[in-house]
Amino acid sequence: MTGRRRFELSDRAIIWLFLVPCLVLLIGMVGYPFVSLIILSFYRFSILRSDAGREYIGLENYDFLLGDPELWERFIFTGQFVIISVACQFLIGIFVAYYLQKNFRGRDIIFTALMMPMMVCPIVVGFLWRYMFNSEWGVVNYLATLFGSDKIDWLGITDNALVAVVIADTWMWTPFIILLATAAFRGIPKVIYEAADIDGASAFYRFTRITLPLAAPILFIALLLRMIDSFKQYDLFFAMTGGGPGSTTQTVSFTLGKIAFSYFYTGEASALAVILLLIIIGLSLVLVRYLNLLSTKARG
Amino acid sequence: MPRDDLSGARTIGAAANDPIKRALHFLPIVLLLLYSFYNMGPIFWLMISSIKDRQDLFTFPPTLIFEPTWAGYQAVFGVGEGAGAASAIGLVDALINSVVISISGTVIAVILGTLAGYACSRFAFPGRNDFLFFVLSTRMLPPVAVLVFYHMMFSEVGLADTRIGLILIATFINVGLATWIMKGFFDGVSTDIERIAINCGYSRFYAFRRLVIPQVLGGIAATSGFCFIFAWNEFAFASIISTTQAKTLPVKIASAMGATGIEWTQICAAGTVLIVPVVILFYFLRHYLLMGMTFGVLGRAR
Amino acid sequence: MASITIDQLRVSFGDFRAVDDIALEIEDGAFVVFLGPSGCGKTTTLRCIAGLQEADSGSIRFNGEEILGLSPSARNVAMVFQSVSLYPHLTVAGNIAFPLKARGEPREVVRRQLDWVAEILDLGAIMKKRPGGLPPGALQRVALARAIVRKPNVLLLDEPLSAVDEQFRENMRWELGHIQRELGVTTIYVTHDQREAMALADRIVLMRDGRIEQFGDADDLYFRPRTAFTGYFIGSPSMNFFAAELRDDRVLLEGTALGGSGTEGLKHALAGREGCRLGIRPQNMVLSEADGLPHLAEASEVLPFQQGTERLFSFKLGERVFLGQDRSAGGTPEIGLDLSRAFLFDAQDQRIDLAPSAQEVAS
Numbered sequence: 009m010t011g012r013r014r015f016e017l018s019d020r021a022i023i024w025l026f027l028v029p030c031l032v033l034l035i036g037m038v039g040y041p042f043v044s045l046i047i048l049s050f051y052r053f054s055i056l057r058s059d060a061g062r063e064y065i066g067l068e069n070y071d072f073l074l075g076d077p078e079l080w081e082r083f084i085f086t087g088q089f090v091i092i093s094v095a096c097q098f099l100i101g102i103f104v105a106y107y108l109q110k111n112f113r114g115r116d117i118i119f120t121a122l123m124m125p126m127m128v129c130p131i132v133v134g135f136l137w138r139y140m141f142n143s144e145w146g147v148v149n150y151l152a153t154l155f156g157s158d159k160i161d162w163l164g165i166t167d168n169a170l171v172a173v174v175i176a177d178t179w180m181w182t183p184f185i186i187l188l189a190t191a192a193f194r195g196i197p198k199v200i201y202e203a204a205d206i207d208g209a210s211a212f213y214r215f216t217r218i219t220l221p222l223a224a225p226i227l228f229i230a231l232l233l234r235m236i237d238s239f240k241q242y243d244l245f246f247a248m249t250g251g252g253p254g255s256t257t258q259t260v261s262f263t264l265g266k267i268a269f270s271y272f273y274t275g276e277a278s279a280l281a282v283i284l285l286l287i288i289i290g291l292s293l294v295l296v297r298y299l300n301l302l303s304t305k306a307r308g
Numbered sequence: 309m310p311r312d313d314l315s316g317a318r319t320i321g322a323a324a325n326d327p328i329k330r331a332l333h334f335l336p337i338v339l340l341l342l343y344s345f346y347n348m349g350p351i352f353w354l355m356i357s358s359i360k361d362r363q364d365l366f367t368f369p370p371t372l373i374f375e376p377t378w379a380g381y382q383a384v385f386g387v388g389e390g391a392g393a394a395s396a397i398g399l400v401d402a403l404i405n406s407v408v409i410s411i412s413g414t415v416i417a418v419i420l421g422t423l424a425g426y427a428c429s430r431f432a433f434p435g436r437n438d439f440l441f442f443v444l445s446t447r448m449l450p451p452v453a454v455l456v457f458y459h460m461m462f463s464e465v466g467l468a469d470t471r472i473g474l475i476l477i478a479t480f481i482n483v484g485l486a487t488w489i490m491k492g493f494f495d496g497v498s499t500d501i502e503r504i505a506i507n508c509g510y511s512r513f514y515a516f517r518r519l520v521i522p523q524v525l526g527g528i529a530a531t532s533g534f535c536f537i538f539a540w541n542e543f544a545f546a547s548i549i550s551t552t553q554a555k556t557l558p559v560k561i562a563s564a565m566g567a568t569g570i571e572w573t574q575i576c577a578a579g580t581v582l583i584v585p586v587v588i589l590f591y592f593l594r595h596y597l598l599m600g601m602t603f604g605v606l607g608r609a610r
Numbered sequence: 611m612a613s614i615t616i617d618q619l620r621v622s623f624g625d626f627r628a629v630d631d632i633a634l635e636i637e638d639g640a641f642v643v644f645l646g647p648s649g650c651g652k653t654t655t656l657r658c659i660a661g662l663q664e665a666d667s668g669s670i671r672f673n674g675e676e677i678l679g680l681s682p683s684a685r686n687v688a689m690v691f692q693s694v695s696l697y698p699h700l701t702v703a704g705n706i707a708f709p710l711k712a713r714g715e716p717r718e719v720v721r722r723q724l725d726w727v728a729e730i731l732d733l734g735a736i737m738k739k740r741p742g743g744l745p746p747g748a749l750q751r752v753a754l755a756r757a758i759v760r761k762p763n764v765l766l767l768d769e770p771l772s773a774v775d776e777q778f779r780e781n782m783r784w785e786l787g788h789i790q791r792e793l794g795v796t797t798i799y800v801t802h803d804q805r806e807a808m809a810l811a812d813r814i815v816l817m818r819d820g821r822i823e824q825f826g827d828a829d830d831l832y833f834r835p836r837t838a839f840t841g842y843f844i845g846s847p848s849m850n851f852f853a854a855e856l857r858d859d860r861v862l863l864e865g866t867a868l869g870g871s872g873t874e875g876l877k878h879a880l881a882g883r884e885g886c887r888l889g890i891r892p893q894n895m896v897l898s899e900a901d902g903l904p905h906l907a908e909a910s911e912v913l914p915f916q917q918g919t920e921r922l923f924s925f926k927l928g929e930r931v932f933l934g935q936d937r938s939a940g941g942t943p944e945i946g947l948d949l950s951r952a953f954l955f956d957a958q959d960q961r962i963d964l965a966p967s968a969q970e971v972a973s
Contacts (some may be wrong), residue, residue, distance in 0.1 A: 022512055023431050030483060033420065037480035041457035041591075045449075055456050098530035100343060107340055108598075116594040120346070120587070123533075124351050129541045129558055132579035136354050139572055145368040147353060149326030162591035179350060187533070187597065188489070191526050193596065195496055202662050203695040207709035208683035209757070217712075221699045230493045231484060232444075240450045265452040275454060288448045294603065296441065301333050 049279035056272040069279035078255070079263070079280075083287075086259040089177075090238040096178040097234060100186025103229070106192050106215070119190075126183040132193060134247025137176040138163065140247070166256040171251050172259070176244055181234060188230040192223035228299040232292060239288050260284050328489025352535070358576035365572055380577030406557035407585070409471055410539040417529060418536045420479070421486020426516060428487070430502075431492035451545055458545060474546060474556065478539035485538070486531045493527030494520070529596030536589055541582070545605040557582060611673040612763040613638040614659070619668035620655050628654040629955040630820035630842070631668070636813070638673075639794045643807040646817035647843070653768055653802045655817075659798065660689050660766050666897060668951070669813050672763055683713075686778055688757035689766040692773070694749050696741040696756070698903060706756045713760070727755045745780045754786070758793060765797040771806070783809060808832070816840055838959035843888040847922075850895065850932045854888040854954065856880035863906065864927035870904035872949055875964045885957030894948040895934030897923045903946030912945070914938070 013059065049069055053062035073079055108119065128136070140146050141162040149159045162172045196219060204214045220227075242261045245251060251258040251266070256265070268277035357365060359376040424443065428436055458477075459468070467473035497520055505515040521528075548557045590597070614636040621629040629651045631801060644652035659670055661682035670678050675820075675849040676687050686710075690968050697712035698703050706727060710720045728734050731751050750770050757765055767786075771779050781889055789809050790797050801807055807814050808828045816839075824831055824840045835841040841849045856962035861868040861876055868876075880886060896903065897912070906927075913924040914936040921936040925945060934945060954962045 019431065020511060020514075023427050023433055026427035030424040030443065030487065032581070033476075033480060033528060034446050034483060037476060038449070040461050041454040042449070044457045044460075045454060050316055072461075079703050104340065104343060107336060115459050116598055118344075119598060120515050120594050122347055123590050124583065124587065125347060127537055127541075127583050127590070128354070129350075129543070129582050131543060131558075132354075132575060132582070135572070135575050136350060136357075136579065139357065139365075140350065140353060145366045145370065147370045182347075184534070186689070188532055189495075190598065191530055192496075194526075197693075199691050199695045199697075200681075200697060203691065203697075203756075204687070204708075204712075205682045206687060206689050207712050208438050209708075209712040213712050218697060218707075225495055226492045233488065236444070236448055241446075242450070242452060261450050261452060264450060268452055268456070268516065277453060281450060284450065286450055286898075289445065292441070292444065292448070294435075295442075296570075297431045298679060300437075 040236070045278045045281055048275050049282050051275045052273075054272045054276050062275070065275075070283070073280055073283065075277065078218065079260075082258055082260055082263055085170070085257065086239065086261070089241070089259060090162070090235060092170075093177045093181075094231065094234050094238055095161040096174065097182045097185050098227075098231060100178065101182045102189050102242050104182070105156070105186050105189035105193055106219075108186070109193050114153045120184060123183045125180050127259045128180070130243035131247055133176060133180050134244045137172065137179075138248045140174050163249055164253055166253060169253070169257045173244050173248055176242060176248065177238070179246075181237075184234065185230055188226055189223065192226035193219060196222050198243075225299065228295065228302060232295050232299070236288055236292065239284065328360045345444050354576050355580050358573060358580050360573060362573065376470060378571075380571075380573035381581070388391075398414040402557045402559070405471060405474070406540060410536055412475045413482065414532055414535040416475070416479045417482035417486045417539075418532050420483050421488075422490045422521075422528060422532060423488030423523075424483075425488045425492075426494050426520070429491045430499070440491070443484045443487050445484075446480060455545065477545045478542060480540065481545075482535040482538055486535060489522070489531045489534070490527055491526045497523045526594050526599030529593045529599070533590055533593055533597065537586055540586060611638050611794060613674075614673070614764065614796060614798075615669075615671040616659075617669045617683045617884070619658060619670065619672070621651075621658060621668045627820050629665075631660070632820070632822050634815060634822065636796060636798070638840055638864045641790050641797045641810060641812045642800065643811035643814050644798060644800045644817060645802070645804060645807040645814050645843070646823070647802060650817040651820040652815075652817050656766050656768055656798060656800050659764065659801035660787075660814065661685050678725055686760075686763045687766055688760070689767065690750065690753045690757050690770045692769040694741065694746075694753075694769055694773075696749060696752060698741055699739055701738055702733060702752050703913065705741070705752055706733075706759050709756060709760050723759050727759045730792070731755045731785075733973065745775075746773045747775065747782060750774060750782070751785075755790075758789070758795070761793070761929075762795065765795045767797070767799045769801055770799075771801075779806075783830060786810065796821075805846060807841040808844070816843060835889075836961055838889060838955040841953055841955070841961075845891055847892050847933050848887045849891050850934075851955075852890075852927070852932075853888045855884070856882060862931065865973075866909065866927050867907040868904050868947070869907050870946075871902070871905050876949060876952075876954065879962050879964050881955050883956060884961075886962070887923060887955045887959075888952055889955060890947055890949075890952040892922065892933040893935055894951040895932070896937050896946045896948070897934055897943045898946060899943055901946055905944045905946045908931075909945055918930065934950055 048062075050064060051062040051065055052065050054069070104122070108115065125133075128237050140148050143149060143159055143161045143164065148162065152158075152160055160168060162168050170216070200218065200222075203215065204218055209217070240261055242265060243257065244264045245257060245259055246265070249257040251262050260280070261284070264277055264280050267280060324521070329370045356372070358380050359378065360371070360374060361377045361379075364371050424439075427433075428440055462468040463475050467476070501519050502512070502515040505519055506512060541558060543558045546559050612636070616632060616634040616636075618631050618633060619629055632651075632655065644656060646652050655662055660667050661677075661684075663679055668678075671678055671761075672685070691903055697708065701707065703724060707724055710723060715723075724737075728737060729826070731754065733751065733755055736744065736748060736752075741752070744752070750773075753770070757796050766822050771782055774782060783806065786799075796857060798808075799810060809916075813825065813827055814831055815825050818839055823843075824836050826834075831840055831844045835844065838851065842851070853865075855862050856877055859877070861873050861880065896912070908928070909925040909927055911926045912923060913925070914921065921932055923936040924933055927933070937943075949964075954964055954966075956962050969973065
């Protein structure tokens, strides 16, 4: 049988055809801003006073930023937030997805409901949790008093505020992990689980030696995406803490926003953005390398 | 021969006698219930707060039974008491904008991502890893840092305040995500079926369209869901790019609310309204979302 | 190693009875084949024994001990599935070692068992490879290795060769039989291919619609079918069935008279009965010059043809087509029936004993 086609696409043509639109769109959309960002980072410039022109100052922006000990603290704070938040989302997400594997009645309704936190507009999420975390009349403190604790000042104390934002961020993004993890788990053929049962694997052994390794590639992509997005988290901090108390809960993103739109030091903001970008790129490279290793192992 | 294995671990019958085992058996259920409460509770709180009167909002202990008021929703929709607000005019337009932009952006992003994901999954072409990393990096830019440049760029090209411009935005923020997720799903589909089809003389494109795509419907559904969420809730770019004509719903609602400080009821009402189309979409996709990754030659056993 | 006793086993899916109160005794070390058409309940029964399928009622005992209610791992059974069930992310060695490691066996034991299994199944060359690129034949050998590595009580195989290319199937069948005899493990093998069953089995359990049609060794089923279904299912090409009746002291097959001598036993059996069928294998219907066998008075469209190395012929009685062996040598052949090898089935498809003198079974 030679099939019936009048016009056949060679593999090469397909590669080009499939990749080029994607590439063109992205370069078109990202090219100018990205390049501008890098260029402007070497200048003293403010869009507010654009007529004042710009002054080339080399690495001065970077020196200023990297020499500021407060900025380093914010980097550490951001790192804490990213690690704790993503870890929580991951652990909870995988746990829930594990139990969503089996078919049970009403599962798809429950599943849709569980997805809802992801759907809420991020700014609204920020305000909602700010409302719930209010130390005087917030519902969270109400529940706390039910369990015998005093009212906690959530947003006024730095460590508490970190916890509060982590709770809000985890609430919002765990469904993301649940969705991808569920897809990954349900992709494992049933017959493999049956073989494992017969082979005498306990549920734990089965989960760690079979389910997780086979689901690992997708889980890693989920982890990667969440990590990148976490660094960009802005709305929650804006709405819940405003960077406070003082400026202790200012993440790098928040600081960026401040420099760009409160002080309008556009050049400096660009430099900070480049620094942040380099950090995210660095971490991503590490994860991606690990992901490639995993994929080749799983594909066999 | 090994008879002792038969007297080994028994199933649920014996577990019921051991109190520790019984507790462990219930632990996951308790945890899952706790999570459900954590997950759904705030949603419930959002909705209930959207119909609370100002005084009911700040009581302690929080009130669950009260006279509902629709003032929040009226403000959002610009009707009744909220009719005077500047937001009154044009809400329907904003809604249409949002729907058109979000759906278009999602569709284009999913298509581009699926194609690129497939190519990257099946062909180890030179520069593949660089391509993939570049695509991922488009997601790494914090909007705050580049808003200004987008405004300038769009004004220059004449795309400021247009739907097309916003569709482009909605697409580009999602293509990276779409490509990576779809590549992940394609990686999970074995190449056996494609190889067989190609050996039988079918074109690769045919194999791709008719044989492989059906196996990743779950992935396409998940990607579409995510892309729609990000496009629909996109605020930062939209508020900079669109000033009047192309205003999307979130921007519209935000502009309506700034006037008198934080109007909690209005915010919650806005949040509830905004969530509805997304829930509808996910409800329709639910069967596909739960499909999982692959049917594969390995087969979904009975 | 275990003897298996199945008692009143019943499995239903809603209203559908997949396994209908079957009872069976399998002795220790036997190679038993569950044979039958799709949907007959053979795989469901196998999965019940494995512990992958819950039974509604009944009991299954290994060496006298009840195993229903035990988890699959507690039963110490091993299974080779129809579809590929190897762990794709592990090497061949990793796959085979899995059941041992899952039960916490120490490293030396694992190593020893691995070497032993690799040797008898000749897997040394692929131990470090992943299932990904291997051909189906190799995959099932690995699956078999994984199954026997822990010396299970019972070995279960669910149509393991269905995905294997025809040319390798016979070889693997032989290997399987050989290994089973060496290990002496009680084995249950499910298949719908009766040739496979006839080649491998000590005992065959022929199933239909959730019930056991007949249970015996290959000879029993081939030479002494108890029902028309058994006669039809076993043997290739399949058995011819003629509507048989006695009229005016003559035997009529599909309305055509059966002439010649030696038909007394048949006439006797047909007397007073209605709706009977005569079953006779193509091997026992001969197209040849007069040879003393009872022969059909007439037949239409007699067509000799070649099938492989065999010379066969087809003919028609009425609208129905039948097959037989062609041993003609020119001249005027007639269609003869070796009644000593024929079976008469009553209206309920049960075999009627023909008079002893007409039922000589030569082995």
